[in-house]
Amino acid sequence: MASTPAPDPLDDRSALEGLLGPTEQLDEHLLRWTSTQLPGGQGGRSGRPYDPERHEAVYYHHDPPSGLRALIAVHSSVLGPALGGARWQPYEDVGEALTDVLRLSAAMTAKMAVSGLDCGGGKAVIIGDASAKTPEQLAAYGRFVERLGGRYVTGTDVGTTLDELPLIAAHTSRVVGMSPAGEVVKDTAEPTVRTVLHGMRASLEAVFGDGSLAGRRIVVIGVGKVGGEVARRAAAEGANVAVTDLYDEIAAPLASEIGAEHVALDGAYAQPCDVISPNALGGVLNASTIPELRCRIVCGGANNQLLRDPADADLLAERGIAYAPDYVVNAGGAILVGVDYATGSASPEDLLERVGATTLELLRVSDREGISTAEAALRSVDTRLASASDG
Numbered sequence: 001m002a003s004t005p006a007p008d009p010l011d012d013r014s015a016l017e018g019l020l021g022p023t024e025q026l027d028e029h030l031l032r033w034t035s036t037q038l039p040g041g042q043g044g045r046s047g048r049p050y051d052p053e054r055h056e057a058v059y060y061h062h063d064p065p066s067g068l069r070a071l072i073a074v075h076s077s078v079l080g081p082a083l084g085g086a087r088w089q090p091y092e093d094v095g096e097a098l099t100d101v102l103r104l105s106a107a108m109t110a111k112m113a114v115s116g117l118d119c120g121g122g123k124a125v126i127i128g129d130a131s132a133k134t135p136e137q138l139a140a141y142g143r144f145v146e147r148l149g150g151r152y153v154t155g156t157d158v159g160t161t162l163d164e165l166p167l168i169a170a171h172t173s174r175v176v177g178m179s180p181a182g183e184v185v186k187d188t189a190e191p192t193v194r195t196v197l198h199g200m201r202a203s204l205e206a207v208f209g210d211g212s213l214a215g216r217r218i219v220v221i222g223v224g225k226v227g228g229e230v231a232r233r234a235a236a237e238g239a240n241v242a243v244t245d246l247y248d249e250i251a252a253p254l255a256s257e258i259g260a261e262h263v264a265l266d267g268a269y270a271q272p273c274d275v276i277s278p279n280a281l282g283g284v285l286n287a288s289t290i291p292e293l294r295c296r297i298v299c300g301g302a303n304n305q306l307l308r309d310p311a312d313a314d315l316l317a318e319r320g321i322a323y324a325p326d327y328v329v330n331a332g333g334a335i336l337v338g339v340d341y342a343t344g345s346a347s348p349e350d351l352l353e354r355v356g357a358t359t360l361e362l363l364r365v366s367d368r369e370g371i372s373t374a375e376a377a378l379r380s381v382d383t384r385l386a387s388a389s390d391g
Contacts, residue, residue, distance in 0.1 A: 188333025222280025
């Protein structure tokens with residue numbers, strides 16, 4: 001059987017120019033677009049300090065020797081250098097990868113702003129099978145990051161691991177979570193678990209008047225590094241936990257370990273419970289899934305849980321479901337590593353502890369002003385960015 005031909009980078013360029021307009025060619029294998037608009041965007045926040053559809057720059061790089069095809073999006077550097085992890089996925093095409101990197105980088109700006117970090121928002125996506133990546137591709141990605149001269153700082157995300165950071169850091173100093181000696185020193189999963197649980201307790205306090213997890217039914221969807229530990233700690237605090245995952249071989253042993261119920265992924269969002277905790281990929285809260293929910297609270301570590309932000313938050317509010325904005329409650333990892341590049345920020349411990357109070361305040365503002373928590377969070381981001389721009 002003939003092998004599938006490798007993607008042609010000229011096809012990538014043509015597709016990207018069709019979506020973003022003419023490019024600036026920095027060299028034979030590096031392209032840049034500046035002041036870009038999200039293809040198909042609605043312009044709902046046009047002219048406001050935080051506009052998730054407008055990005056400062058998008059870069060595309062193809063490395064022929066290794067076969068690397070990657071995009072880096074810098075959404076905003078108003079607060080500082082753009083920080084964000086590298087996601088490695090087998091996207092259907094470069095257009096799908098572009099949509100993902102633009103949404104993720106914009107969410108990072110919001111996360112940095114609302115968490116109090118003096119960093120901007122960025123993201124990288126690599127098009128390919130994460131299980132088949134090579135050391136040469138990791139090295140090429142490191143050189144790509146270095147070419148941007150500090151405008152973007154990378155870390156791990158879906159499809160990249162802590163063990164791979166040294167291979168990237170051998171070719172760029174713009175890596176978070178590494179010591180000067182090249183050792184991995186910061187695992188972002190643990191602080192993310194902490195802030196998700198801070199947000200969950202704050203949400204319970206706002207809804208039930210008691211922030212204790214004890215006796216609450218919590219359905220954890222996605223039990224990888226973050227979701228699995230959220231389930232463990234919630235169970236340890238006396239919660240009635242149910243777990244599910246795309247891979248039963250991960251969820252079933254965890255359920256046995258912590259005495260949780262193992263439920264099928266299909267139908268998990270319709271489980272009756274106090275809290276649904278999404279901890280895998282995004283876009284899971286939308287016009288199709290929200291009517292199925294039988295919970296009082298949504299609070300989890302997944303990025304971009306709302307398919308349409310903030311419109312889907314309005315649907316949640318109409319159903320009386322309290323939504324803890326994902327980029328608020330999952331900020332723990334970014335806080336831990338971001339302080340290395342955030343010159344004026346408070347200590348990481350102070351910022352981690354602040355997440356609970358921030359979540360509670362957003363829920364109270366939402367209730368007081370009759371707006372969704374997503375809109376309350378966006379207004380908070382606007383205020384921070386406007387203040388930095390004025391300064």
